[in-house]
Amino acid sequence: MQTFFDWQVYEFVQLPELYYAGSHGMDIMGPLPQTSNGVKTYGTKTLDGTGNEVVLFQPANDITCIMDEVYRLLEEKARKISGARIEHNKFCVSVHFRCVKEENWLHLAEEVNSVIKSYPNLYATQGRKVLEIRPSILWNKGRALEFLIRTLGFANRNGVFPIYIGDDQTDEDAFKVVARRRHGLSILVSDSVKETHASHSLQDPNEVLKFLQHLVKWRKMSVRS
Incomplete structure (x- = not known):
């Protein structure tokens, strides 16, 4: 059964009528539509932590095993560089270097590249003191936003x-x-x-x-x- 990654956020907010998105929009969970009000059911039906039916949309679901493998490899690399921290977000792996000395940034980037070069279906982007390793699919936060607007039936509604x-x-x-x-x-x-x-x-x-x-x-x- 597919699962939504960040149950902690869902359980903290405790509003089942909302849509939740993580991993740059590659992990989206929303309520199962009860009426035909223009909301379409895209994705996989499953249950949340309290037994309610929800819908998951995960465009990179077939790559989770690879992300697990990359996470383990990067964990080994990070142990050699003081301050580096690796975070597994299911559909992307984050390499945080906020606490890494600046003279070691290039070395860390080289270590990351040495891992992902063996995975042609992955690529790295840089954020705020973080390197993000993500699947090479046509998906990002912008596409996730468009997906939500379309799924909710808001694409052609001027009042939204x-x-x-x-x-x-x-x-x-x-x-x-x-x-x-x-x-x-x-x-x-x-x-x-x-x-x-x-x-x-x-x-x-x-x-x-x-x-x-x-x-x-x-x-x-x-x-x-």
């Missing part, structure tokens, strides 16, 4: 206003999707000025929280009026 908030280079693909729609809000979270496809920016998670609180307040006021 998507809001996407992200703080990583990999979020740029989703920012581009929002920009192409010309109807929505894309927000980069960064405390420095940088080139981005996002339409707006916030400095840190505290500002994100304030923004979301304002959204809730605005929604309550609009309902009352």
